[in-house]
């Protein structure tokens with residue numbers, strides 16, 4: 001039996017914790033926040049529930065297998081996403097790639113030939129990735145079952161790597177630019193989907209998840225985290241909340257425990273299930289245990305964009321909100337501006353960008369008080385926007401946050417007329433709020449930059465390594481993969497659990 005300490009109780013930490021206690025190890029999770037979950041969590045305000053990180057998950061095979069292995073599959077109810085996309089040119093809902101294509105072709109009939117060309121590439125990456133995105137991943141199995149789970153990678157792998165090689169460093173903007181004239185609405189559609197300037201594999205994954213395999217947790221993400229935390233404790237694991245780890249302790253290049261609240265906790269293995277940069281740049285007691293060049297690479301690496309979110313509790317019944325939204329999620333973009341997420345100086349960014357409206361009470365009326373409804377408005381932010389949200393001047397920060405909240409509510413009224421008059425509760429989060437609650441650098445929503453030209457994990461073949469230059473320090477978070485996300489957090493957790501015999 002090993003004595004394992006896990007830093008962080010997001011999906012990665014909770015999954016690793018559960019797999020390890022099930023194997024009979026002594027496991028202690030330290031969580032700095034007052035509730036478990038990290039980016040798979042939520043909060044209640046005045047009877048309204050809001051998600052405090054992701055709104056759902058893709059790659060359902062990975063999540064299903066995890067919940068089954070941990071023995072809680074029957075405790076988590078899921079609901080398939082229901083999206084509507086609105087722009088001045090089109091307004092449509094879809095539940096398949098074909099339906100998505102049909103709607104775009106109908107909105108832009110003059111671009112038929114260019115759309116044919118664009119989708120020919122998407123169809124290829126979609127078909128190649130589908131078998132290994134939708135099912136569980138090989139690291140979730142052992143022995144022959146692992147080999148069986150590997151088969152789609154073996155059969156599709158060659159084609160996948162050929163596509164990666166062909167597109168290499170091309171971003172979604174580059175790919176859109178090959179078919180559509182920059183500066184046109186149709187070009188902007190394909191620049192604005194997913195993360196800014198993402199690579200071909202992320203585009204493939206994006207289309208797969210939005211058209212085929214994206215799920216909400218019917219009772220909210222916090223319920224998923226609570227179920228995982230509950231099972232972990234039931235099996236004998238210890239979860240300390242409000243217990244930030246201040247230091248990861250090392251001796252001669254080997255992790256030997258952590259320090260939290262002035263106390264030392266010994267461990268045979270430490271799993272970092274939290275932000276990668278903080279782990280090496282702030283938590284490690286002896287940075288000399290990592291080669292200087294590696295530390296410099298970690299310091300310089302760019303992270304994924306943060307998000308600005310407005311949380312609204314509405315006096316309206318669900319029926320009134322549904323009349324306007326007609327879906328759980330509405331994605332809106334004016335498609336009128338070229339957005340630059342690498343530019344922190346565009347003061348009008350939040351008056352020009354696309355945004356999503358997401359209603360949890362439409363998914364589950366119990367997530368709002370009787371007869372009332374809720375809405376979240378989400379818009380991606382350029383990193384360090386406006387002097388990093390004027391973070392050094394409290395009043396200026398508050399004023400900027402208030403202005404962006406008000407701007408987004410005003411813009412949402414084009415889709416939900418009268419929205420402002422129905423507000424009973426309102427609040428907002430900047431990327432700095434996300435950072436404060438989860439300690440993810442700059443409020444990075446999904447690990448490292450999604451731009452293939454800014455890779456932290458270099459090399460052609462995406463592979464996952466949980467081992468670090470510090471012996472007995474493993475990575476058990478989504479940061480184990482370039483683009484983060486729940487599937488990567490889970491994959492990291494399984495790899496850690498396999499490594500600890």
Ligand SMILES: Cc1cc2nc3c(=O)[nH]c(=O)nc-3n(C[C@H](O)[C@H](O)[C@H](O)COP(=O)(O)OP(=O)(O)OC[C@H]3O[C@@H](n4cnc5c(N)ncnc54)[C@H](O)[C@@H]3O)c2cc1C
Nearest residue numbers: 008010011012032038039054244245274477478485486489
């Ligand atoms: C708005 C938004 C939308 C997203 N959408 C999607 C999506 O659609 N699909 C998808 O797959 N992913 C999505 N993601 C990303 C996904 O939620 C994350 O990649 C994933 O949940 C990360 O899990 P994790 O366990 O690696 O880390 P986190 O969830 O970040 O958990 C880390 C935990 O560690 C704790 N911690 C940090 N430092 C310390 C310390 N020193 N001591 C103790 N505890 C510490 C934190 O408080 C936190 O609880 C989204 C994220 C956001 C914010």
